[in-house]
Amino acid sequence: MKFPADLKYTKDHEWLRREGNVAVVGITDHAQDALGDVVFVELPQVGAAVKAKGTFGVVESVKAVSDLYSPVTGTVIEVNSSLPDNPETVNKDPYGQGWMIKVEMSDPTEIDGLMSAADYEAYLKES
Amino acid sequence: MTETALKRTALFEQHRALGARMVPFGGWEMPVQYRGVLEEHEAVRTKAGLFDVSHMGELVVDGPGALDAVQRVVTNDASTLEVGQVQYAAMCLPTGGTVDDLTVYRLGPERYLLCVNAANIDKDFAWVTEQAGATPGATIRNESDQWSLLALQGPRAEAILGGLTRADLAGLAYYHCTPAEVDGVPAIVSRTGYTCEDGFEIFVPWNAGPQIWRRILEAGAGEGIQPIGLGARDTLRLEMKYALYGHELDETTTPLEAGLGWIVKLDKGDFVGRDALAKQKAEGIRKKLVGFEVEGSGIARAGQTIHRPGDAAPVGTVTSGTMSPTLRKPIGLGYVPPDLAAVGTALEVDVRGRRVPIRVVKTPFVPSHTKKAA
Numbered sequence: 474m475k476f477p478a479d480l481k482y483t484k485d486h487e488w489l490r491r492e493g494n495v496a497v498v499g500i501t502d503h504a505q506d507a508l509g510d511v512v513f514v515e516l517p518q519v520g521a522a523v524k525a526k527g528t529f530g531v532v533e534s535v536k537a538v539s540d541l542y543s544p545v546t547g548t549v550i551e552v553n554s555s556l557p558d559n560p561e562t563v564n565k566d567p568y569g570q571g572w573m574i575k576v577e578m579s580d581p582t583e584i585d586g587l588m589s590a591a592d593y594e595a596y597l598k599e600s
Numbered sequence: 601m602t603e604t605a606l607k608r609t610a611l612f613e614q615h616r617a618l619g620a621r622m623v624p625f626g627g628w629e630m631p632v633q634y635r636g637v638l639e640e641h642e643a644v645r646t647k648a649g650l651f652d653v654s655h656m657g658e659l660v661v662d663g664p665g666a667l668d669a670v671q672r673v674v675t676n677d678a679s680t681l682e683v684g685q686v687q688y689a690a691m692c693l694p695t696g697g698t699v700d701d702l703t704v705y706r707l708g709p710e711r712y713l714l715c716v717n718a719a720n721i722d723k724d725f726a727w728v729t730e731q732a733g734a735t736p737g738a739t740i741r742n743e744s745d746q747w748s749l750l751a752l753q754g755p756r757a758e759a760i761l762g763g764l765t766r767a768d769l770a771g772l773a774y775y776h777c778t779p780a781e782v783d784g785v786p787a788i789v790s791r792t793g794y795t796c797e798d799g800f801e802i803f804v805p806w807n808a809g810p811q812i813w814r815r816i817l818e819a820g821a822g823e824g825i826q827p828i829g830l831g832a833r834d835t836l837r838l839e840m841k842y843a844l845y846g847h848e849l850d851e852t853t854t855p856l857e858a859g860l861g862w863i864v865k866l867d868k869g870d871f872v873g874r875d876a877l878a879k880q881k882a883e884g885i886r887k888k889l890v891g892f893e894v895e896g897s898g899i900a901r902a903g904q905t906i907h908r909p910g911d912a913a914p915v916g917t918v919t920s921g922t923m924s925p926t927l928r929k930p931i932g933l934g935y936v937p938p939d940l941a942a943v944g945t946a947l948e949v950d951v952r953g954r955r956v957p958i959r960v961v962k963t964p965f966v967p968s969h970t971k972k973a974a
């Protein structure tokens with residue numbers, strides 16, 4: 474299982490990649506593996522407001538439904554519109570083609586409260 | 601919180617070695633998936649899959665009164681069974697509510713095996729004993745911990761099993777069983793399943809489970825066999841509209857409501873639940889099981905409410921829902937009033953606060969490929 478060092482991680486198993494004032498968000502390799510085959514992804518509209526630790530969508534595998542939680546507060550400026558038709562991308566490439574939303578952050582210092590890759594791996598081991 | 605130890609089948613170590621993800625199911629620790637639900641589903645539909653279903657229960661009724669005892673508790677007419685024939689049936693409460701659904705095997709002239717759901721083994725054994733235990737000349741035993749049960753399902757099933765037994769598999773008709781040696785182990789091979797593909801269910805002594813499991817996987821390696829978990833077992837049965845106890849059937853639901861009138865033989869003589877079922881048949885059912893496709897965006901899940909379009913008050917409930925791997929669209933089963941059960945009826949499901957349109961469709965959702973009866 475991979476946890477790229479340039480990403481930040483949440484306890485809800487989302488990742489965040491900072492691109493200036495924009496946060497790219499998806500779910501981790503661990504999350505996609507635990508879910509199993511992803512068959513449905515529901516994402517917000519562009520322009521939607523999201524809050525740190527608030528839900529922004531839903532991902533479903535054959536068996537299970539999981540809420541998606543935003544790591545940061547801000548406004549959704551782009552969603553990965555290919556996912557609803559190709560939900561398996563989340564399994565195949567969770568950190569790349571499987572990204573979910575891009576958020577214009579209202580408070581980038583929220584990132585400081587997220588976990589590093591090493592912290593996240595340690596968190597997975599103890600949970 | 602009290603923690604009850606989960607039971608394990610004889611194949612637990614095999615599942616672990618194959619990298620299965622284990623989950624609690626009906627009091628058992630069972631594999632939910634090995635390589636992925638979609639891939640496993642596809643393997644069963646196109647090649648072959650092997651399931652450990654040893655968690656299911658085996659109640660054996662024998663003696664000169666065995667048929668009387670079985671007839672007392674099941675809704676179907678077991679008197680029509682020849683030796684080596686199998687029948688789907690239900691057991692009902694006096695109210696008509698369903699105690700369990702099961703398969704009845706006539707293993708000998710005076711010997712029947714009732715194969716019941718894992719979560720209901722203790723309840724069913726107590727129920728059969730209470731209702732039929734006093735039948736003269738009948739003994740009822742719970743042999744659930746003596747049998748491993750493997751299901752080999754898919755178009756390549758006969759070719760694979762044929763390499764391990766001399767039994768005449770080609771001559772074994774759907775819903776028939778035969779004693780056979782499989783890899784030298786005494787077994788009961790039954791042409792039944794829960795997938796709507798051709799295939800077999802194989803009863804072997806508990807401790808022989810791992811050997812037979814390994815040998816079937818080896819024999820099927822060239823055919824593309826895969827071990828199959830409960831995840832794909834559920835999507836496979838749902839595409840066929842097969843009922844799953846606890847979802848489509850429970851003690852408040854009758855077999856008539858579940859669309860299983862064909863296993864309720866009111867004219868076979870008295871049985872537990874007969875009066876209530878006869879009354880319901882005469883007066884009409886209040887709810888009816890339907891299959892539906894989701895026409896909007898979303899997957900309907902068990903427990904969500906069904907509505908007339910735009911109506912706040914629910915008219916029914918989803919009992920099972922998933923993404924159909926074969927159709928690649930969301931499908932489900934649910935109960936609705938009979939006047940809303942016609943194919944083509946447009947309804948809505950409340951998916952976590954959002955109304956999603958659904959439409960009642962013909963079932964099964966996919967064509968059946970089981971072997972035709974002889």
